[in-house]
Amino acid sequence: MKLELDLSFLYGSTILPECILIVCLIIILILDLISEERDTSSLYFISLMGLLISIGLLLFQWNEKPIISFSGNFQTNSFNRIFRLLIALCSLLCIPLSVEYIRRTKMPMTEFIIFVITATIGGMFLCGANDLITIFVALECLSLCSYLLSGYTKKDVRSNEAVMKYLLMGGISSSILAYGFSWLYGLSGGETQLQEVINGLINTRMYNSSGAFIGLICIIVGIGFKLSLVPFHQWTPDVYEGSPTPVVAFLSVAPKVAGLALVTRIFNILFPFSLDQWHFILEILAISSMILGNSVAITQTSMKRMLAYSSISQIGYLMIGIIAGDHNGYASMMIYLLFYIFTNLGTFACIILFGLRTGTDNIRDYGGLFIKDPLLTLSFALCLLSLGGIPPLSGFFGKLYLFWCGWEAGLYLLVFVGLFTSIISVYYYLKIVKLLITKESEEMTAYIQTYVSSPLPSLSKSSIEVGLIVCVIVSTSLGVLMNPINTIVQNTFISSHFISN
Incomplete structure (x- = not known):
């Protein structure tokens, strides 16, 4: 140094x-x-x-x-x-x-x-x-x-x-x-x-x-x-x-x-001499966050409140990399964080667009959106599925690497809880995706019936839609670059020696 x-x-x-x-x-x-x-x-x-x-x-x-x-x-x-x-x-x-x-x-x-x-x-x-x-x-x-x-x-x-x-x-x-x-x-x-x-x-x-x-x-x-x-x-x-x-x-x-x-x-x-203490405390907080965040998210009726509890569970997943305490663990945490940024912002971009056009963020009001705006529906579905860790989206590769590093570090309970709660998250994400594409026209709310989407040529005029497209592309394709990204991050840890500072 x-x-x-x-x-x-x-x-x-x-x-x-x-x-x-x-x-x-x-x-x-x-x-x-x-x-x-x-x-x-x-x-x-x-x-x-x-x-x-x-x-x-x-x-x-x-x-x-x-x-x-x-x-x-x-x-x-x-x-x-x-x-x-x-x-x-x-x-x-x-x-x-x-x-x-x-x-x-x-x-x-x-x-x-x-x-x-x-x-x-x-x-x-x-x-x-x-x-x-x-x-x-x-x-x-x-x-x-x-x-x-x-x-x-x-x-x-x-x-x-x-x-x-x-x-x-x-x-x-x-x-x-x-x-x-x-x-x-x-x-x-x-x-x-x-x-x-x-x-x-x-x-x-x-x-x-x-x-x-x-x-x-x-x-x-x-x-x-x-x-x-x-x-x-x-x-x-x-x-x-x-x-x-x-x-x-x-x-x-x-x-x-x-x-x-x-x-x-x-x-x-x-706290290099208190590793067992703060590792144990963070394990309890991570497990609590994953369980409570995903369990309560199922019951939410507001899209933003649902994503609030989803973010609570996501920070529980990220804690696994920190608790692992080695270069692989920190690298997996940072890579998953990179994927999470694009995926989460893409999800919020969809909510912003829908909210500006309808004035609501209630989950049931999204029913049948696919009929009126297929592009927004597809983007929203891809971001939600990436948050849930569905292959072959970026969230799957990030979560897989994170859990693998936790398993190699001996964090078997954390990884098991992470896998179990990820299944719960997939359930409520898929429930929203199903709502977007399967609602019958006669069951649509007034928000969807009067919904007006922007024509395709106007994509370049809306900064929200441009940002949404960027986030969706990264959320769906960045996972294929997992190995080079991991190599860059690993070399970063070797050169910085931050753990021993």
Whole structure:
């Protein structure tokens, strides 16, 4: 590991992708202030270009050596570059899904883009944060923007209720997380950098103390809320149902990527002597999430609430890779996360399109959609089946590799529960697919009877439909590239050595 001791401005290349997004934020604010007419197309273009440049820079820096910069507060290596790239990719896909929705609902576009990009910056900084204070500030940057986005439709009672629950429970979880950090700070002798904290715990012989265990529990609770792990998931269904659908799409992927990056790094660095403890706790949370998420999803009548419980179960699957604790486990987690981003956003793109055309997200109102809009029905069915892990879609290959790595690591109970609950998920996904294509015309709801789909030539004019096509193509075909993707990720772990940092 290379530790730089030069002036801080020489570290610009380590956070250059984030700096590009900060510059975009400043440009968007200036343009919004000086322009008399609200030209949202230029703001949309600037945000997308900033995200594309950031992704390009991260790819360009892919093979650079690990660096700890800014007096040890930020770490750059190939491992966290993958997570930073995934967060930027989430925003790059979510913004096109949001533009038409924002225009039709007549909500301000500037503030929406600012909140999304600011949350992206916070998440990207969180992936490379190497200091307890930096971790907390970056996490709150992401969380505060998520609160503001969830309550963006201020005149909607459901949105107001969602943001209040989200804010109150988020504040409690942040307080618990800060309390856990304070235990580590005190037990380590006043250290805040991750490597120095574990060195301090070793020097003071407090790494196996009850105080360190309290800190571990508080950190798991704080991060478990951000990841929607059971039993810290209570906010998720209400926030998903009450928030604007594009916001839900963003919340379903970006905070989870950042949270998984934080879990992977902070537990391996700060608690290497407590592997059995936090592995056991995460196993219980993962099993609970898979069982409860899939079981309750069956009973839901709202499409967004159903996907809320589905996302709870999905984070349980992703925990298998982290608990496996080796390069194969982490690689399987990241590959499945990549597939999940495209598949989940494709599903939400279908819900956004249907909601804009009908004004409902009730599951029964989708009955017979195939008769009126075969293209949307096919896209929706492919995304749902990929979420369920049906071959030969990408979700099947990702889930198969994830379970295989868990089995090789000896996590037989987790894999068994994952397989059993996956069968449950296939049931309610197939139930929706059946509803889409088999409803008789005389049994259709008024929403479908008056449904008007856009003609095929207009696909290039709708950013939602373009984003949907991209997500569907990746969700159905990326699985065939499983081996090269796995090779790239495995080489990344070998070069970054993040587990031993």
